[in-house]
Amino acid sequence: MKSAVALSRAHTPRLPTRNADVSPLHRVDEAAHLGQYIPLHYHGQLLADDRRMSAFEEAIDKLVPEGAHVVELGAGTGVLSFFAAKRARKVTCVERLPNVAAAARRLLSANGVAHVVSVVEANADNFLPDEPVDVLICELLHAGLLREKQAEVIAGFKERHLAHFGVPVKQIIPEATILAAQPVFQPYDFHGYHAPVARFTEAGMIPCDTIEMGPPEVYVVADYRNDIPRSISVDGWVDADKDGVVNALRFITKNVVGIFPSEGRSADWHMQYMMLPLPNPVHVKAGDRVRVRFQYDTGGSIESLMSSLFAETMR
Numbered sequence: 404m405k406s407a408v409a410l411s412r413a414h415t416p417r418l419p420t421r422n423a424d425v426s427p428l429h430r431v432d433e434a435a436h437l438g439q440y441i442p443l444h445y446h447g448q449l450l451a452d453d454r455r456m457s458a459f460e461e462a463i464d465k466l467v468p469e470g471a472h473v474v475e476l477g478a479g480t481g482v483l484s485f486f487a488a489k490r491a492r493k494v495t496c497v498e499r500l501p502n503v504a505a506a507a508r509r510l511l512s513a514n515g516v517a518h519v520v521s522v523v524e525a526n527a528d529n530f531l532p533d534e535p536v537d538v539l540i541c542e543l544l545h546a547g548l549l550r551e552k553q554a555e556v557i558a559g560f561k562e563r564h565l566a567h568f569g570v571p572v573k574q575i576i577p578e579a580t581i582l583a584a585q586p587v588f589q590p591y592d593f594h595g596y597h598a599p600v601a602r603f604t605e606a607g608m609i610p611c612d613t614i615e616m617g618p619p620e621v622y623v624v625a626d627y628r629n630d631i632p633r634s635i636s637v638d639g640w641v642d643a644d645k646d647g648v649v650n651a652l653r654f655i656t657k658n659v660v661g662i663f664p665s666e667g668r669s670a671d672w673h674m675q676y677m678m679l680p681l682p683n684p685v686h687v688k689a690g691d692r693v694r695v696r697f698q699y700d701t702g703g704s705i706e707s708l709m710s711s712l713f714a715e716t717m718r
């Protein structure tokens with residue numbers, strides 16, 4: 404995929420956002436209104452997502468060395484710690500919600516790995532383990548790296564680990580997240596009711612009413628072992644390959660969960676596509692470029708990204 408959408412993190416001035424589009428609730432009570440804390444009833448969905456589970460299981464099997472110390476930040480039901488416990492000497496599993504931490508403790512015990520995994524009820528934002536870590540596992544992921552604190556939590560943990568133990572974390576699972584944007588046309592008509600609102604669809608399954616107006620373009624590669632982007636500011640373009648209207652951008656999120664150089668492949672997990680309507684639909688002809696601008700902070704709200712979206716045809 405060519406990287407036509409220009410990304411500039413540090414030097415691009417912040418683009419104006421339409422503040423009226425961002426609910427004050429998203430500003431005053433982030434933790435409650437963003438998606439950081441996943442209630443227990445939602446964890447069944449995570450456990451049943453076979454593509455997610457298979458990618459993590461394979462990556463953990465192949466990348467956790469025998470006898471390692473593993474830390475998992477954001478334990479949920481503890482399933483990723485369970486995978487790690489098959490090889491690790493010790494797994495420290497951190498969950499902030501008391502009832503979810505209690506469920507993880509119960510389930511890990513019922514699955515026979517309580518002697519390897521300890522569940523710590525704590526905030527991953529400032530957690531530091533009692534000994535250096537060989538592998539960090541962290542799945543605080545949401546489409547576009549929005550709503551959950553993957554970038555912040557991993558970046559903070561790496562910093563604290565290096566400062567306290569004098570060594571970097573050797574292995575992080577997932578290894579990277581690749582973000583791309585694609586121009587699409589979406590009717591947004593629901594039984595005669597026109598409602599251009601954010602929509603999520605299964606990755607790889609094109610809903611029959613969506614028209615792909617051009618190829619996706621990568622705008623961020625977040626490599627968790629290196630500098631992790633915290634503020635994303637894009638001013639670039641996507642190409643149209645047919646005549647019509649571009650009225651939405653599809654945000655594609657591919658997590659490279661584990662890289663296996665000896666096999667020349669990786670275990671990947673594509674999250675649900677997130678489709679956001681443009682405030683100003685643009686008419687295009689095949690071969691046109693559409694200039695797109697948007698910005699958001701990783702872990703921020705979908706509303707904040709939507710309020711910054713802008714597109715115009717470049718001829």
Ligand SMILES: C[S@@+](CC[C@H](N)C(=O)[O-])C[C@H]1O[C@@H](n2cnc3c(N)ncnc32)[C@H](O)[C@@H]1O
Nearest residue numbers: 439440441449477478479498499526527528542
């Ligand atoms: C997306 S779920 C993933 C759960 C589990 N790792 C899995 O893969 O099934 C993220 C979990 O992290 C927890 N969490 C979110 N922010 C956290 C924080 N700052 N500290 C500790 N746990 C957190 C949530 O409550 C939730 O249980």
